[in-house]
Amino acid sequence: MQHEQRRFCVLILAAGKGTRMRSKTPKVLHKIMEEPLLYYPLSELKFAGFNDISVMVGFSGETVEEWTKNEFPEINVLWQREQLGTGHAAKLAQDWWKDFENVVILPGDTPLIRAVTLQKFIDTHIDKNNSCSFLSFDLTDPTGYGRVIRDGMSVRIVEHKDATPDERKCREVNSGMYVFNTGALSAVIDDLNCMNSQKEYYLPDAVALIEKNGGRTDAVKAPDPTEFLGINDPNQLADAAAVMKKRILDKWMGMGVRCNDPVSIWIGPRVSLGEDTEIQPNVQIWGETSIGSACRIGSFTVLQDSVLEDNVEIVGSVRIKKSRVGENSIIGPFVFIRDGAELHQNVHVGRFVEIKKSIVRKGAKVPHLSYVGDADIGEHTNIGAGTITCNYDGEKKNFTKIGNNCFVGSDTMFVAPVTIGNNVVTAAGSVITQDIPEGALGVARARQKNIEGWSSRRKIHKGGN
Numbered sequence: 001m002q003h004e005q006r007r008f009c010v011l012i013l014a015a016g017k018g019t020r021m022r023s024k025t026p027k028v029l030h031k032i033m034e035e036p037l038l039y040y041p042l043s044e045l046k047f048a049g050f051n052d053i054s055v056m057v058g059f060s061g062e063t064v065e066e067w068t069k070n071e072f073p074e075i076n077v078l079w080q081r082e083q084l085g086t087g088h089a090a091k092l093a094q095d096w097w098k099d100f101e102n103v104v105i106l107p108g109d110t111p112l113i114r115a116v117t118l119q120k121f122i123d124t125h126i127d128k129n130n131s132c133s134f135l136s137f138d139l140t141d142p143t144g145y146g147r148v149i150r151d152g153m154s155v156r157i158v159e160h161k162d163a164t165p166d167e168r169k170c171r172e173v174n175s176g177m178y179v180f181n182t183g184a185l186s187a188v189i190d191d192l193n194c195m196n197s198q199k200e201y202y203l204p205d206a207v208a209l210i211e212k213n214g215g216r217t218d219a220v221k222a223p224d225p226t227e228f229l230g231i232n233d234p235n236q237l238a239d240a241a242a243v244m245k246k247r248i249l250d251k252w253m254g255m256g257v258r259c260n261d262p263v264s265i266w267i268g269p270r271v272s273l274g275e276d277t278e279i280q281p282n283v284q285i286w287g288e289t290s291i292g293s294a295c296r297i298g299s300f301t302v303l304q305d306s307v308l309e310d311n312v313e314i315v316g317s318v319r320i321k322k323s324r325v326g327e328n329s330i331i332g333p334f335v336f337i338r339d340g341a342e343l344h345q346n347v348h349v350g351r352f353v354e355i356k357k358s359i360v361r362k363g364a365k366v367p368h369l370s371y372v373g374d375a376d377i378g379e380h381t382n383i384g385a386g387t388i389t390c391n392y393d394g395e396k397k398n399f400t401k402i403g404n405n406c407f408v409g410s411d412t413m414f415v416a417p418v419t420i421g422n423n424v425v426t427a428a429g430s431v432i433t434q435d436i437p438e439g440a441l442g443v444a445r446a447r448q449k450n451i452e453g454w455s456s457r458r459k460i461h462k463g464g465n
Helices: 039-048 061-071 086-092 115-127 182-191 204-212 234-253 454-461
Strands: 008-014 053-057 076-079 102-107 132-138 147-151 154-158 172-181 217-221 284-286 302-304 318-321 335-338 348-356 365-373 375-377 388-390 400-402 413-415 418-420
Touching: 008 039, 008 086, 039 053, 039 061, 039 115, 053 061, 061 076, 086 102, 086 182, 086 204, 102 115, 102 182, 115 132, 115 172, 115 217, 132 204, 154 204, 154 217, 172 182, 172 204, 172 217, 182 204, 204 217, 365 375, 413 418
Parallel strands: 008 053, 008 102, 053 076, 132 217, 284 302, 302 318, 318 335, 335 348, 348 365, 365 388, 375 400, 388 413, 400 418
Antiparallel strands: 102 172, 132 172, 147 154, 147 172
């Protein structure tokens, strides 16, 4: 559902310190599945069709603002320099939300809320012409939560510490997610007070004031309480990660991805997977990673911000970061590919190989025990074991270009910058410091010299018989 541009805006409350996290990192930037908590409600809101969104920052606000502007540059940032409660935050944002018909207010530390829940919430608010709506849910143990007390058409929120014994038996609780008609909220926002133990201004008080003014308020009950799991300490952070992990895996397995041991597999929320792909146990896939169809990802592999085209086999124990692997390639085991490396179709990269910021073209092979950095390896070229592109001269990185159909002998060192033509062969153990023309044999090593009788003379020198 797409909402009218000026009808709804959303305010995300992300100013809190999160004392119980015991961390210098602001709470909303703590991560689950390698993404900050704040990423999740913002992504769901965008998916639900909301365009006008502000994030209210406070503690370590510069850090939160920087992340927000980098990841969601279209989102507005507001400041709560002094954290005096949710009602205080709403009042500080009044100059922004007053130009809209309705304002949705959400906490920034509830990563499990779904777009479909928010859409139904807004639809109910519109259909019932409410002045204020808030999401509620049932808990088996509601201790500590504000209770939702229904009395005919009237609905009110009673904080746990203020509830009577009968009210505490109520299992329906407040989620802390609201939508207000801005006219109704403006009429009561200045009447909020901080006459409480925390000396803070509470947004739930606005609900009671709106109802007192004759406005219609309503609690919209959601069926899944896990969507409202808040994050206050590392244990709750881990609990939320477990829920998100299963949610993501269930989605992809429902689309034809095979996960042989889902408990040990971690897939981030921005990852894209093709059907008929198989993921072996103990695999991590993070960031903007895209994996094509019919791929096989071997155990103990970590992929981050990378692209694997169709029918790629990762043998196992591979690290690929910010790089691309072409279709029908075989990678691993014990391979590290990083920093913008591009591997084209039908490439083979084998045991104990590192490839950094290089192009490996169609059909080329780097089978084992090599370092390829700042290089361009031509089509169908074979790189022998122990080959190194010596790219760093102590001041800058230099480039090595190796042509098509070359055979690089084992233990060849290319001292960059150097260019190797097509159909070149290098002798094993060579240190190549000059260009090699097309079709030539490059040899750069000392002539072998055999010294007869060396072993027996060595024993005599040591005093042996």
